[in-house]
Amino acid sequence: GIQVEQSPPDLILQEGANSTLRCNFSDSVNNLQWFHQNPWGQLINLFYIPSGTKQNGRLSATTVATERYSLLYISSSQTTDSGVYFCAVERWDNYGQNFVFGPGTRLSVLP
Amino acid sequence: EAGVTQFPSHSVIEKGQTVTLRCDPISGHDNLYWYRRVMGKEIKFLLHFVKESKQDESGMPNNRFLAERTGGTYSTLKVQPAELEDSGVYFCASSQVAGGPLTQYFGPGTRLTVL
Numbered sequence: 119g120i121q122v123e124q125s126p127p128d129l130i131l132q133e134g135a136n137s138t139l140r141c142n143f144s145d146s147v148n149n150l151q152w153f154h155q156n157p158w159g160q161l162i163n164l165f166y167i168p169s170g171t172k173q174n175g176r177l178s179a180t181t182v183a184t185e186r187y188s189l190l191y192i193s194s195s196q197t198t199d200s201g202v203y204f205c206a207v208e209r210w211d212n213y214g215q216n217f218v219f220g221p222g223t224r225l226s227v228l229p
Numbered sequence: 230e231a232g233v234t235q236f237p238s239h240s241v242i243e244k245g246q247t248v249t250l251r252c253d254p255i256s257g258h259d260n261l262y263w264y265r266r267v268m269g270k271e272i273k274f275l276l277h278f279v280k281e282s283k284q285d286e287s288g289m290p291n292n293r294f295l296a297e298r299t300g301g302t303y304s305t306l307k308v309q310p311a312e313l314e315d316s317g318v319y320f321c322a323s324s325q326v327a328g329g330p331l332t333q334y335f336g337p338g339t340r341l342t343v344l
């Protein structure tokens with residue numbers, strides 16, 4: 119099956135700093151999503167980004183599908199950005215479609 | 230429009246008891262998925278419904294887990310009897326169609342603690 123790796127596993131930042139989270143995947147995928155699981159355990163959709171670049175406020179994401187990676191950029195980080203960030207790739211097979219999640223990057227933003 | 234909702238938000242039960250989790254997908258979404266994150270590990274797929282039919286339940290860990298989606302609307306996930314290793318967060322997601330570019334919309338999750 120598809121393997122999804124994320125780096126770094128843990129990241130500690132001071133408020134206001136910028137960061138880049140990386141997601142590598144082992145095979146071609148139909149789609150890719152970035153999620154933020156906040157400290158309350160809720161999974162929030164950040165970007166649906168099978169290819170190209172998208173921006174939403176202080177967050178942006180770039181997926182280079184041909185090279186099998188995606189990057190999530192967080193600028194001017196805030197304490198509310200803390201939590202685990204998951205990359206998930208979508209696979210389609212005879213049964214339909216589902217996501218394969220990476221192990222996540224745990225981000226801690228310190229005041 | 231209401232998003233995906235899950236009930237309860239938290240559940241604390243003792244080993245051996247039964248717990249039923251409920252997911253209400255976005256109205257009109259035929260596809261419904263269950264995922265879980267056991268503490269400290271990655272989120273894993275459990276199963277996929279298309280309307281009331283189970284399309285893929287390859288991720289169900291064992292026969293203590295039973296999922297249903299009667300009428301193709303809401304879904305329930307029953308754990309009976311619950312074991313300590315079942316603790317974690319259970320997420321439900323829904324999407325409009327399968328086989329095309331789309332976004333799965335996730336619910337807030339149910340945090341299950343088995344003591």
